[in-house]
Amino acid sequence: MKSRVPIPLRKLIEDKQSVKDKKQQEDLNESANPNSSKTKNQNPVQAQNRSKDTKNHQTKLISSDLQYNLDHIKKTLGNSSDIVIRDFQAGENGEIKLGIVYTDGLTDSASIQDFILNTLMVEIRNSDLNVAVLNPSDCFEMIKSHTLPVGGIVEITDFQKLFNHVLSGDTMLLMDGTPKGMALGSRDWADRGVQEPSSQTVVRGPKDGFTETLRTNTALIRRRIKDPNLWLETKQIGEKTQTDVAIMYLKGVANDKTVSELQSRINRINIDAILESGYIEELIQDEVYTPFPTVYNTERPDAVAAAILEGRIAILVDGTPFVLIVPALMVHFFQSSEDYYQRADIATLIRVLRYLSFFLALLTPSLYIAVSTFHQEMLPTPLLISLASQREGVPFPAFVEAVLMEVVFEILREAGVRMPRAIGSSISIVGALVIGQAAVEAGFVSATMVIIVSLTAICSFVFPSNSMAMAFRMLRFLFMILAATFGLYGIILGLIVMVLHLNSLRSFGLPYLAPNAPFILQDQKDNIIRLPHWSLLKRPRLIGKNNTDRGDVSPPKPPR
Amino acid sequence: MKKMLKVFLMLSMICLSGCWSSIELNELAIVTAMGIDKTEDGYLVSVQVLNSSELAGDAKSGRTEVVTFRKSGATIYEAIRSLSTDIPRRLYVAHLREVVFGEEMAREGIAKTLDVLSRQKELRSDFYMTVAKGSTAYDTLNVQTALEKIPANKVYDSLENSEKGWAPTRTVTLDELVSSIVSKGSEAMLTGIYVYGDPESGSNVTNAQNISPKSGLRLDYIGVFKKDKLVGWLNRSDSKGVSYITDHVKSTVENIPCEGEQISVNTTSSKTKIKGKMEKGNPKIDINVTSEGGIGEVECTIDLTKPEKIEELNKRYEKTIEAKIEGAIKTLQEKYQSDIFGFGEEIHRTDPKAWKRLEGNWEQEFANLDVNVTVKAKIRNLGTISESFQKEIEE
Numbered sequence: 001m002k003s004r005v006p007i008p009l010r011k012l013i014e015d016k017q018s019v020k021d022k023k024q025q026e027d028l029n030e031s032a033n034p035n036s037s038k039t040k041n042q043n044p045v046q047a048q049n050r051s052k053d054t055k056n057h058q059t060k061l062i063s064s065d066l067q068y069n070l071d072h073i074k075k076t077l078g079n080s081s082d083i084v085i086r087d088f089q090a091g092e093n094g095e096i097k098l099g100i101v102y103t104d105g106l107t108d109s110a111s112i113q114d115f116i117l118n119t120l121m122v123e124i125r126n127s128d129l130n131v132a133v134l135n136p137s138d139c140f141e142m143i144k145s146h147t148l149p150v151g152g153i154v155e156i157t158d159f160q161k162l163f164n165h166v167l168s169g170d171t172m173l174l175m176d177g178t179p180k181g182m183a184l185g186s187r188d189w190a191d192r193g194v195q196e197p198s199s200q201t202v203v204r205g206p207k208d209g210f211t212e213t214l215r216t217n218t219a220l221i222r223r224r225i226k227d228p229n230l231w232l233e234t235k236q237i238g239e240k241t242q243t244d245v246a247i248m249y250l251k252g253v254a255n256d257k258t259v260s261e262l263q264s265r266i267n268r269i270n271i272d273a274i275l276e277s278g279y280i281e282e283l284i285q286d287e288v289y290t291p292f293p294t295v296y297n298t299e300r301p302d303a304v305a306a307a308i309l310e311g312r313i314a315i316l317v318d319g320t321p322f323v324l325i326v327p328a329l330m331v332h333f334f335q336s337s338e339d340y341y342q343r344a345d346i347a348t349l350i351r352v353l354r355y356l357s358f359f360l361a362l363l364t365p366s367l368y369i370a371v372s373t374f375h376q377e378m379l380p381t382p383l384l385i386s387l388a389s390q391r392e393g394v395p396f397p398a399f400v401e402a403v404l405m406e407v408v409f410e411i412l413r414e415a416g417v418r419m420p421r422a423i424g425s426s427i428s429i430v431g432a433l434v435i436g437q438a439a440v441e442a443g444f445v446s447a448t449m450v451i452i453v454s455l456t457a458i459c460s461f462v463f464p465s466n467s468m469a470m471a472f473r474m475l476r477f478l479f480m481i482l483a484a485t486f487g488l489y490g491i492i493l494g495l496i497v498m499v500l501h502l503n504s505l506r507s508f509g510l511p512y513l514a515p516n517a518p519f520i521l522q523d524q525k526d527n528i529i530r531l532p533h534w535s536l537l538k539r540p541r542l543i544g545k546n547n548t549d550r551g552d553v554s555p556p557k558p559p560r
Numbered sequence: 561m562k563k564m565l566k567v568f569l570m571l572s573m574i575c576l577s578g579c580w581s582s583i584e585l586n587e588l589a590i591v592t593a594m595g596i597d598k599t600e601d602g603y604l605v606s607v608q609v610l611n612s613s614e615l616a617g618d619a620k621s622g623r624t625e626v627v628t629f630r631k632s633g634a635t636i637y638e639a640i641r642s643l644s645t646d647i648p649r650r651l652y653v654a655h656l657r658e659v660v661f662g663e664e665m666a667r668e669g670i671a672k673t674l675d676v677l678s679r680q681k682e683l684r685s686d687f688y689m690t691v692a693k694g695s696t697a698y699d700t701l702n703v704q705t706a707l708e709k710i711p712a713n714k715v716y717d718s719l720e721n722s723e724k725g726w727a728p729t730r731t732v733t734l735d736e737l738v739s740s741i742v743s744k745g746s747e748a749m750l751t752g753i754y755v756y757g758d759p760e761s762g763s764n765v766t767n768a769q770n771i772s773p774k775s776g777l778r779l780d781y782i783g784v785f786k787k788d789k790l791v792g793w794l795n796r797s798d799s800k801g802v803s804y805i806t807d808h809v810k811s812t813v814e815n816i817p818c819e820g821e822q823i824s825v826n827t828t829s830s831k832t833k834i835k836g837k838m839e840k841g842n843p844k845i846d847i848n849v850t851s852e853g854g855i856g857e858v859e860c861t862i863d864l865t866k867p868e869k870i871e872e873l874n875k876r877y878e879k880t881i882e883a884k885i886e887g888a889i890k891t892l893q894e895k896y897q898s899d900i901f902g903f904g905e906e907i908h909r910t911d912p913k914a915w916k917r918l919e920g921n922w923e924q925e926f927a928n929l930d931v932n933v934t935v936k937a938k939i940r941n942l943g944t945i946s947e948s949f950q951k952e953i954e955e
Contacts, residue, residue: 385610385710
């Protein structure tokens with residue numbers, strides 16, 4: 001993955017580190033804190049993390065000497081070539097000395113040209129503004145409130161913030177004689193653009209997917225829920241990456257306790273880098289030692305919007321199209337957003353199919369091992385004969401054969417994901433012909449085993465959520481070992497232990513198997529069965545505790 | 561400590577279970593048929609083992625689909641175990657389809673052999689029991705059948721099909737056999753099986769390569785038992801009568817005389833109710849048969865469009881069935897004195913007190929039992945043509 005942090009930043013961080021170390025020795029610096037926290041209250045989004053930052057870093061304040069500031073920036077960033085520093089004079093006679101700093105590539109250079117440089121260098125000259133009478137700080141206020149046609153402006157007093165903004169793509173405006181700077185919103189960088197999600201496709205339903213840019217992602221959700229109660233809280237996590245992590249929820253619908261629990265879990269994270277939402281997922285989940293995911297991830301804005309409307313909370317991480325949703329119960333991993341877009345009857349049948357393929361993906365190889373090595377009497381005689389004839393001459397026991405084939409399949413699958421797309425077809429040919437056909441013809445494996453492996457493979461792709469399929473992939477091998485040692489008895493023991501484990505899981509305090517265990521009759525309308533929308537008028541009881549009412553629609557009736 | 565206990569309990573759960581021994585499919589010799597014959601000092605057990613690679617898959621080498629092995633021993637169990645010297649694989653009897661007793665063996669009594677069959681945990685009790693009519697059991701396991709590659713399957717399917725569509729044969733499972741032998745109020749019966757044609761060529765793999773096989777297996781006749789000993793065979797008509805009485809007719813064919821020729825009626829459903837009662841201290845049995853059928857074949861010139869003709873046919877249809885039933889009862893009462901119908905059980909159910917008195921001497925009582933047969937039969941349909949064109953041909 002390409003790091004978005006320019007390399008010279010290391011130096012900055014080292015600087016910071018030394019400052020931090022110093023701080024531990026002399027606690028008297030504490031007095032500087034209220035100063036910095038006062039400066040940035042204009043931006044509620046960023047207000048949150050300030051306290052943490054000031055706690056961790058003793059940072060240098062911006063001086064009123066412009067040249068000194070620019071030199072300091074240059075020095076700290078190691079003269080990196082993508083940092084553009086431009087100083088110029090404004091005012092009728094050039095009496096105001098200004099400087100702008102921005103990172104090339106993370107900024108929209110056209111808007112810097114048009115709205116910042118043009119305004120400050122050209123238009124200000126033509127205005128009847130009498131800058132001569134103003135002192136520098138009044139002038140600074142004047143520029144901020146009167147002159148610059150830029151949307152997002154944040155006042156900055158310390159270098160820590162300054163670097164943060166500059167490296168995030170904002171343009172920093174510094175003025176001689178004022179110990180403050182202005183971060184002007186000019187973020188714009190090369191973006192993949194909104195494309196169809198590659199991991200969760202639908203036949204019917206919206207085809208837009210999240211991108212790597214947080215702002216685009218929040219916009220995609222905001223576009224779907226135009227409600228003032230849709231709240232968005234952002235904070236930066238990662239000492240070095242300073243990744244924006246946003247939580248988004250419907251105030252009044254989402255359980256406040258869950259929200260505050262999530263906030264506290266996120267605040268607890270102290271790590272140098274967050275490169276993907278998977279980092280966050282592993283750092284906030286309830287149970288660490290489980291193959292089952294307790295946090296849902298999706299690339300689909302409509303799925304996130306639907307979850308938010310149910311009262312769940314979305315966690316968006318800058319730099320990844322995968323948005324997390326909590327709480328995530330087991331049933332959620334069996335539901336696709338398409339279930340709600342197509343007719344209720346077929347949606348229900350498809351859900352039944354998913355549960356069926358869940359068991360097939362998990363148990364087919366182990367059932368084959370158990371039945372063919374322990375319980376031959378359970379098979380109908382003709383089936384036994386045909387299985388026995390295929391095993392004739394196979395040199396391995398059924399278990400070894402099954403593990404062999406499953407491992408080969410996992411290798412093929414991994415190869416399929418990793419290899420360059422151009423040689424994809426050659427892998428499938430090699431996989432299908434060499435492994436599938438030749439191995440059977442050579443008598444290394446039985447044809448039944450190829451069928452079983454293909455069946456489990458296909459079944460494991462049925463799930464709308466890849467993370468649940470991963471759990472089965474791992475458990476499948478466990479069940480195969482159990483089947484080879486104890487037969488069906490072992491499989492049943494394994495299933496009992498699995499269900500016990502699932503029962504012990506919680507996702508943000510909610511029982512993982514709800515609404516099946518505990519059984520909630522009211523929520524069965526959207527469990528295995530999906531009833532039509534006119535009967536889905538209550539939010540899931542455990543999730544949307546505060547506000548379960550979704551509306552009041554009677555079933556459609558034709559006019560008489 | 562508590563955790564240790566939990567772990568210990570879990571582990572013991574695994575260790576105390578019964579299914580430790582796993583065995584691969586290609587290490588099994590799947591036995592589909594077992595024959596039991598009497599020798600001078602024990603038993604001769606023959607087993608028919610599948611050669612599964614010849615039966616399915618595409619790696620066929622032209623060997624026989626089944627192989628029959630035999631071995632004698634003082635007990636059946638010993639004989640089966642000693643077969644392992646001949647067979648390279650473990651004998652696996654869970655998929656047994658049929659057990660055949662040699663006629664000689666059956667006449668001497670089969671009770672002792674049933675113990676080992678009931679005791680074995682591996683055996684599924686869904687196989688059928690038969691008696692080799694006029695031969696040893698080994699002979700019947702030594703025939704390659706056409707169409708069905710596994711002779712035991714042929715027997716199994718033929719038994720089921722002929723019971724459904726022909727009636728004078730019976731499927732008898734081990735449990736049914738044991739319970740009817742043990743019961744005082746009913747006797748056992750088993751269908752006979754015999755080899756037709758030339759037994760020598762029947763055992764050859766080429767037997768099944770002839771369009772008209774030189775030899776084959778045929779099921780016919782019902783063997784009547786008294787206790788555990790075979791006492792004789794019923795002919796086809798009596799066998800069918802037995803099936804009517806015991807309500808085992810699902811579908812069969814009855815021939816009705818008509819103007820010196822025959823009309824075949826296809827019985828499509830038949831229901832029998834047996835009522836036992838005590839009259840003046842004597843047991844009495846009422847048999848009520850309700851049959852329905854359709855005309856399957858007409859050889860005479862009868863005008864089937866006339867209702868009175870049909871009425872007349874109904875009467876004759878009833879007579880035919882009645883004759884078969886009465887014939888069967890007569891044969892069993894007079895010739896064998898064996899209550900294979902379970903009339904004793906019926907008396908036991910209706911009047912347990914009287915049964916206690918009769919029980920000791922039921923064989924004699926059965927022979928003198930008063931049986932009243934009532935048959936109601938109806939022809940429901942005529943087939944796709946109503947009037948036979950025999951008439952037009954003759955004119």
